[in-house]
Amino acid sequence: MYELTGVTKRYTRGKEAVHALDGVDLTIGDGDRLVIQGPTGGGKSTLLQMLGGLDRPTSGEVVLDGVDLAKLPEARLTRVRSENIGFVFQSFNLIPTLTAQENVETALVPLGIKAAERRERAAQALMSVGLGERLGHLPGEMSGGQQQRVAIARAVVKRPKVLLADEPTGNLDESTRDEIMDVLERLWKEQGLTFVMVTHDSTLARKAPRLATLRKGRITVKENAGA
Template sequence: MTSTPALYELRGATRFFQLGDSTIKAVDGVDLSLDAEEFVAIEGPSGSGKTTLLQLLGALDRPSSGKVFFEGRDLGTLGDSELAELRLRSFGFIFQQFNLLSTLTALQNVEAGLAPFGIASAELRERSLAALSEVGLRERAFHLPGQLSGGEQQRVAIARALSGEPRVVLADEPTGNLDSKSGADVIALLTNLASKHGITIIVATHDAGLAAQAPRRLAMHDGCLVADGGKSARSNKRGSR
């Protein structure tokens, strides 16, 4: 077990954005280690760099400096297509705005997440329907996003994120656009499915109630990791610089 690398290993991970003359450090030298099958909450006010950190973790972005290792691979050195491959096979994303494709039905939205696998249409449909069944929306499969409630839309997004059997689901304010009831439902659904499939969940949120459910809580401020309430034995570095 000790020979297998940590799920994530971040060393001084930094992400700048150039806005005119000023440089914004969205993520500023984060050192972090995460294990598989963890449920991690990243807390912090808006603009603290949660989303950018999630994007670094989800291979949507490369660090400006520092290293992000995922399963031992330095994401900064991978090419676009390798990153795309990683996103397809290893990561699932859930967004605050649900980000469903508005012209596609719930089923097609799930299929969109599986299509790049290049599986046959019949299997694609079968797996997508199965994923929708898991979130309890099988009968809503042919509805367009506009015909679904916010909670239902987020459940479709969850089905889409999980259908590819990823290693990690990265959720950015998943309850931000939902009322507390459906927010709680969505989180319950997400955590249940994640543990059932052995998927690591990383949630960025400023919802303290949601963060409280997470065994490991990270706090961010101005791009720095200010608190790590984690139980991870390997991660004893406190992020501050």
């Protein structure tokens, strides 16, 4: 699935060079569930952006299914993201003027899927996250947990190979956090997804089969025997 080799990302902050990633080597297999932890500014979100093709490394390779995302033309990279990678963010990123069903449908528009099929697949995706009775509700009419479920449905409606989640429970209380993680883990198993999640929550990290820790752009990975 993923093979990262010598991935470096440098930014310039004033006169200072910042190494967000510093020679990261990482392998993620098909169907893996990997949690990424580490201090603020350690490179977690930058690594997730590399995996999702949202940013390019300064040097190194980010290979997904034999294709180096770092070298793809922008149009083809956009296509890879649209077809193969689902994203879930802390802030939900829903369009406030669209219903839950319409928000989910937006993920299918770039794929050229006709309107009737978009509606049907969006409804099915929302039912799979427990929102079958909320298809016509606007984001402002739903709780934070329900909005995150819509965001998850939008991420998986296109049937991606990869699901990337950046602090997906960061804005939620403990009870809702557990409900959202139950949804994510169930979808990971049912759909055979490769699931990579960034979190500050040590409780969630301890439950992951594999745990990567990023500090100052350097990565260490261990297997969680008790997960």
